[in-house]
Amino acid sequence: MTIAGAPAVSTTAGRPLLGGRRLPLDWIGTVPFLAYVAVFLFLPTVIVLGGSVFDANGSLTLVNFSHLSRVYIVKATIQTIGLSAFTAVVGAILGALVAYAIAVGNPQGLLRRLTLSVSGVLAQFGGVTLAFAFIATIGPAGFVYLWLAQHHADIYARSTWLFELPGLALVYLYFQIPLMVLVFLPALDGIKPQWREATESLGGGTWHYWRYVAGPLLAPAFLGATLLLFANSFSAYATANALINQGQPVISQQINGALSGEVGSFEPGFAKAIAVEMVIIVTLVTVLYSLLQRRTSRWLQ
Amino acid sequence: MNVGSLSRRLGLAVVAVFVVAACGSSSNNTSASCSESTAKTATSAAACGGMDALVTAAKAEGKLNIIATPPDWANYGEAINGFKAKYGIDITSDNPNGSSQDEINAVTQLGTSSRAPDVLDMGKAVTLANVALYAPYKVATWGDILDSQKEPTGLWWQDYGGYMSIGYDSSKVPAITSVDDLLKPEFKGKVALNGNPKQANAALNGVMMASLAEGGTPDDISKGVDFFKRLKQAGNFIPVQATTATVKNGTTPVVFDWDYLSSSHGTDVPTWKIFEQSNAILGDYYNQAINKNAPHPAAARLWEEYLYSDTGQNDWLRGKARPVRMAAMIKAGTIDKTAAAALPAVNGTPVFLTDSQASNAKNFLTAHWDAAIS
Amino acid sequence: MAAVRGGFQRSKRLKLQVFRTVVLLAAGIFFLVPIGAMFEFSTRGVGDKPRTLEAWQSIGTYPDLVAAITASLELAAITTIVMLVLLAPTMVWVRLKLPGLSPIMEFVCLLPLTIPAIVLVVGLAPIYNWMGNNFSDSILTLSFAYVVLVLPYAYRSLEAGLAAIDVKTLSEAARSLGAGWLTVMWRIIVPNISSAILNSAFLSVALVLGEYTIANNLLYNNLQVEIAFLGRANAGVSIAVAVASLVFAFVILVLLSFFNRGRGRLQLADLQQVMRTERG
Numbered sequence: 001m002t003i004a005g006a007p008a009v010s011t012t013a014g015r016p017l018l019g020g021r022r023l024p025l026d027w028i029g030t031v032p033f034l035a036y037v038a039v040f041l042f043l044p045t046v047i048v049l050g051g052s053v054f055d056a057n058g059s060l061t062l063v064n065f066s067h068l069s070r071v072y073i074v075k076a077t078i079q080t081i082g083l084s085a086f087t088a089v090v091g092a093i094l095g096a097l098v099a100y101a102i103a104v105g106n107p108q109g110l111l112r113r114l115t116l117s118v119s120g121v122l123a124q125f126g127g128v129t130l131a132f133a134f135i136a137t138i139g140p141a142g143f144v145y146l147w148l149a150q151h152h153a154d155i156y157a158r159s160t161w162l163f164e165l166p167g168l169a170l171v172y173l174y175f176q177i178p179l180m181v182l183v184f185l186p187a188l189d190g191i192k193p194q195w196r197e198a199t200e201s202l203g204g205g206t207w208h209y210w211r212y213v214a215g216p217l218l219a220p221a222f223l224g225a226t227l228l229l230f231a232n233s234f235s236a237y238a239t240a241n242a243l244i245n246q247g248q249p250v251i252s253q254q255i256n257g258a259l260s261g262e263v264g265s266f267e268p269g270f271a272k273a274i275a276v277e278m279v280i281i282v283t284l285v286t287v288l289y290s291l292l293q294r295r296t297s298r299w300l301q
Numbered sequence: 302m303n304v305g306s307l308s309r310r311l312g313l314a315v316v317a318v319f320v321v322a323a324c325g326s327s328s329n330n331t332s333a334s335c336s337e338s339t340a341k342t343a344t345s346a347a348a349c350g351g352m353d354a355l356v357t358a359a360k361a362e363g364k365l366n367i368i369a370t371p372p373d374w375a376n377y378g379e380a381i382n383g384f385k386a387k388y389g390i391d392i393t394s395d396n397p398n399g400s401s402q403d404e405i406n407a408v409t410q411l412g413t414s415s416r417a418p419d420v421l422d423m424g425k426a427v428t429l430a431n432v433a434l435y436a437p438y439k440v441a442t443w444g445d446i447l448d449s450q451k452e453p454t455g456l457w458w459q460d461y462g463g464y465m466s467i468g469y470d471s472s473k474v475p476a477i478t479s480v481d482d483l484l485k486p487e488f489k490g491k492v493a494l495n496g497n498p499k500q501a502n503a504a505l506n507g508v509m510m511a512s513l514a515e516g517g518t519p520d521d522i523s524k525g526v527d528f529f530k531r532l533k534q535a536g537n538f539i540p541v542q543a544t545t546a547t548v549k550n551g552t553t554p555v556v557f558d559w560d561y562l563s564s565s566h567g568t569d570v571p572t573w574k575i576f577e578q579s580n581a582i583l584g585d586y587y588n589q590a591i592n593k594n595a596p597h598p599a600a601a602r603l604w605e606e607y608l609y610s611d612t613g614q615n616d617w618l619r620g621k622a623r624p625v626r627m628a629a630m631i632k633a634g635t636i637d638k639t640a641a642a643a644l645p646a647v648n649g650t651p652v653f654l655t656d657s658q659a660s661n662a663k664n665f666l667t668a669h670w671d672a673a674i675s
Numbered sequence: 676m677a678a679v680r681g682g683f684q685r686s687k688r689l690k691l692q693v694f695r696t697v698v699l700l701a702a703g704i705f706f707l708v709p710i711g712a713m714f715e716f717s718t719r720g721v722g723d724k725p726r727t728l729e730a731w732q733s734i735g736t737y738p739d740l741v742a743a744i745t746a747s748l749e750l751a752a753i754t755t756i757v758m759l760v761l762l763a764p765t766m767v768w769v770r771l772k773l774p775g776l777s778p779i780m781e782f783v784c785l786l787p788l789t790i791p792a793i794v795l796v797v798g799l800a801p802i803y804n805w806m807g808n809n810f811s812d813s814i815l816t817l818s819f820a821y822v823v824l825v826l827p828y829a830y831r832s833l834e835a836g837l838a839a840i841d842v843k844t845l846s847e848a849a850r851s852l853g854a855g856w857l858t859v860m861w862r863i864i865v866p867n868i869s870s871a872i873l874n875s876a877f878l879s880v881a882l883v884l885g886e887y888t889i890a891n892n893l894l895y896n897n898l899q900v901e902i903a904f905l906g907r908a909n910a911g912v913s914i915a916v917a918v919a920s921l922v923f924a925f926v927i928l929v930l931l932s933f934f935n936r937g938r939g940r941l942q943l944a945d946l947q948q949v950m951r952t953e954r955g
Contacts, residue, residue, distance in 0.1 A: 044798025120877035190839020246540035261500030264426035410800035
C-alpha cells in the first residue's frame with residue numbers, strides 16, 4: 001500500500017537523500033554486462049584499433065592511415081558501403097514481408113516453427129559453401145542457367161554478373177532476409193489484433209492502420225533491424241572472397257589480404273587502420289540511424 | 302721419491318681419465334640424454350643423443366601439432382598416417398586451409414601455449430620474413446639438400462616443390478597447347494586462378510608463368526598482368542575462387558595451379574590434364590622450419606627426420622610433388638620409380654624466382670592487379 | 676450491412692491468405708532450391724559413374740567429427756545461456772532505470788559486428804593466451820568470445836520484443852503487488868518476450884554451430900573447422916558435409932523451438948499468480 005504511490009523510476013532530480021542514493025544503485029545493474037563486455041569486447045577492440053598507430057618497429061606513426069587513400073581501398077570502401085546499404089534495405093523490406101506472412105499465421109503452428117528454424121540456420125550460412133550453392137544453381141554450369149540457356153535466355157550474355165557485385169548482392173540477400181525475419185518478428189508479434197479491429201470500427205482502412213497504428217510502432221524495430229543488416233553485410237568476408245576472389249571489391253577482403261597470405265603482403269598496422277575506418281563508417285551510419293529514428297517518430301506521431 | 306710422486310700423479314691421471322670417460326659415457330646413456338630442455342635446443346639428432354634417444358623423447362611427449370597441412374596436399378596424409386603408425390605419436394592438424402602467414406600468426410599469437418604449432422611449412426617470402434621465430438635444426442640427410450635450398454645454420458630448408466601449370470578438364474575444353482589458347486572463344490567464362498596473386502603464392506606464380514609464356518622475364522610480371530587483363534576483357538577469366546567443387550561441377554574447368562596440387566583434381570575429374578608450356582617452366586619450393594617455442598620439441602624434430610627419410614620423401618613424390626632430396630635419392634636408387642614416372646612431363650628449363658624478383662612481383666601486383674582485373 | 680461486412684472480412688482474409696501463400700512460396704523457392712542444388716551435386720558420381728551416396732556415407736567414418744559436434748553443441752548451450760542471462764536482465768534494467776544508456780548499449784551491441792572476425796582474433800589472442808596459461812585452454816573458453824559475437828543479433832531481437840510490451844507498466848504493476856525483481860523478470864517479462872528470447876536463442880545457436888574464423892585462428896577444432904578439414908577429401912564430401920551441417924543445425928533449432936510455451940501475450944493470470952505467491 002505504501003509502495004503503490006511511489007513511482008518505480010524517480011523522475012525528480014534533487015531529493016537529496018533518495019536521489020543521491022539511487023544513481024549508484026541503478027548503475028550496479030549494468031555492472032555484470034559492462035564488466036564482461038569490457039574484457040571480451042573493449043579490450044580486444046582497443047588492442048586492434050590501437051595497433052593501427054604503430055608501424056612494424058613499434059614506433060608511433062600515422063602512415064597506416066595515409067595508406068587508406070590507396071585507390072583500391074577507396075574503391076572497395078565505396079563499393080562495400082553501396083552493397084551493404086542495398087542488401088540492408090532490400091533485405092529488410094523482403095524480410096519484413098516474410099516475417100509478416102509468418103506473424104499472421106498460427107503462433108503455435110508447424111509452419112512457423114519450421115520457417116523460424118530454417119531462418120536461424122540460413123541467417124548464419126555463408127562462405128564458400130553458400131557461394132557454391134548459388135554457383136550450382138545459377139552459375140555458368142548451374143542447372144537453372146543451363147535450363148534457361150536451352151530456352152534461349154542466356155542470362156550471362158553480357159557478363160557473368162554472378163561473379164560481380166550484382167551477383168554478390170543476390171547471394172547476400174540469402175542470409176540477410178532470414179536475419180531480418182528473426183529480428184523483426186518479435187516486433188510484429190507485439191501487434192495486437194484488437195488494434196486492427198479498433199481501427200476498423202473507427203472507420204479506418206488498411207492505410208490508416210499502417211500509417212497511424214502499426215507503422216509508428218514498428219518503425220523503430222524496422223530501422224534497427226536495417227542497421228543490423230547493414231553492419232552484417234559490411235563486415236561479411238568469406239562469401240565475397242569465394243565469389244569474387246579477384247579484384248577484392250569488398251573492404252573486408254582487403255583487411256584479410258593484409259593479415260594473411262603467402263607472399264609477404266603482411267601489413268598488420270594497415271589492416272588495423274582499415275578496421276578503424278570500418279568502425280568509423282558504421283558509427284556514422286548508426287548516428288544517421290538514430291537521427292532517422294527521431295525524425296520518423298516525429299513524422300508518424 | 303720421484304717414482305713415488307710420479308706413480309701418484311699417474312694414478313690420479315688414470316683416475317681422471319676414467320672419470321671423464323665415465324661422465325662421457327653416461328651422457329651417451331639413452332635414458333637421460335634427450336630431455337625436454339636439450340630437445341628444445343638440439344640442432345641435430347646427434348646433439349640430442351642419437352636417433353633412439355630422440356624417438357624415446359618424442360614418444361614421451363606423445364603429441365605433435367602441425368598446421369596448414371591438409372592430407373591431400375602433396376600427399377601429406379600418407380606421411381601423417383605413416384608417422385603415427387610408426388611411433389604412436391598423436392598428430393593434431395590445425396587450420397588445414399591456412400596460408401603461410403596464418404601459420405606465423407598462430408605462432409606469434411599462441412606463444413608458449415601447448416597448442417602452438419610445432420613445425421611450419423611455408424612459402425619462401427613468409428619464411429624469410431620470420432627467421433627469428435625458428436629453432437635451427439639439421440636433419441640426418443642434411444647433406445642431400447643443395448646449399449641453395451637451405452639456410453646454412455638450419456633455420457629453414459626446402460621440402461617439396463613443383464611447377465606452375467594449367468590444369469584443365471579435357472572433356473569440357475579443347476586440349477591446350479599454349480597459354481595463348483586461353484584467349485580463344487572456346488574458353489569463355491572458364492579460366493580461374495587458384496587464389497589472389499596479391500596474397501597467394503600459387504596465384505602469383507600463375508601470373509608470372511603467364512608473363513614468361515608471353516615473352517616476359519622473371520624481373521617483370523607486367524606481361525602476365527596484361528595477359529589476364531586481356532583474358533578478363535575477352536570474358537574468359539572468372540574471378541571466382543576455384544575449389545574441388547567448382548572444378549567437378551564444371552564452373553572452373555581451367556585452373557592455374559601448381560602441378561602437384563592440380564593433379565589432385567584427377568580424383569574428381571578423370572579427364573583432368575596438366576599443361577606446362579616449355580618456355581615457361583616456373584618452379585617453387587616450400588620450406589620447413591621448427592618453431593622455437595614448440596611445445597613438443599622432440600616430436601617436432603622426429604617429424605622432420607621422418608619427412609626427410611626416404612619414406613617421407615617418397616610420400617611427397619607419390620603426391621606428385623618433387624621432394625628436395627630427389628636427385629640424391631635417384632642416384633642412391635631409393636626413389637619410388639613408379640611415382641617418379643607419374644610426374645607431369647616437363648620439357649624445358651625450369652626457372653625459379655629469386656627473393657627480390659618475387660618481392661618485386663608482389664609489389665607490382667599490389668599496385669596494379671585490382672585495377673587490371675576489375 | 677452485416678452481410679456486406681462479412682463479405683468484406685472474407686475478401687480481406689482471402690487477400691491475406693493469397694499474400695501469405697505467394698510470399699512463403701517465393702521465399703521457399705529462393706531458399707530451398709540452392710540447397711537442393713548442393714544436395715544434387717553431392718550425389719554425383721565421378722566422371723561417368725552413376726549417382727551415389729558415397730559422399731554422405733563417408734561422413735560417418737570420421738572419428739574426430741563426433742568430438743567436434745559435441746564441443747560445438749556444448750559451446751552453443753553455454754553461449755546461449757550466458758548471453759540470455761547477461762543481456763536480457765541488463766536490457767530490461769536499462770529500459771527501466773537508465774534509459775539514457777540505451778543508445779550506448781545499442782552501439783556496444785553493434786560493435787562486434789563492425790570488426791571482421793579475422794581482425795578480432797588479433798585482439799582476442801592475447802586474452803586467450805592469458806586464459807590458457809592461467810585458467811584453461813579448453814575449447815569451451817570459446818564461448819566467451821561467442822557471447823560477444825552474438826550480441827548484435829540477440830540485442831536486436833530482444834529489443835524488438837521489449838519494445839512491443841510496456842515493460843514499465845508491467846514491472847511497476849508487479850512491483851506494486853510486492854514482487855521482487857527476480858519474479859518480475861522471470862514471471863512477468865520473460866513470458867511476454869518469449870518469441871524474442873527464442874529468436875535470439877536461435878540466432879545464438881546457429882551462430883555458434885556455424886562459426887569458423889575465430890575457432891580456426893585460435894587453433895581450436897570446432898564443428899566448422901572439422902568440416903573444412905573433411906571437405907578436402909573430395910568435392911562431393913565437401914558439399915555433403917556442408918549440407919549435413921545445415922540439416923543438423925536445423926534439427927537442433929526445431930527441437931529448441933519446442934521450448935517455447937509461447938503464450939506471447941500478457942495474461943491476467945500471470946499477475947494474479949504473482950499476487951497469490953507474494954501474498955503467501
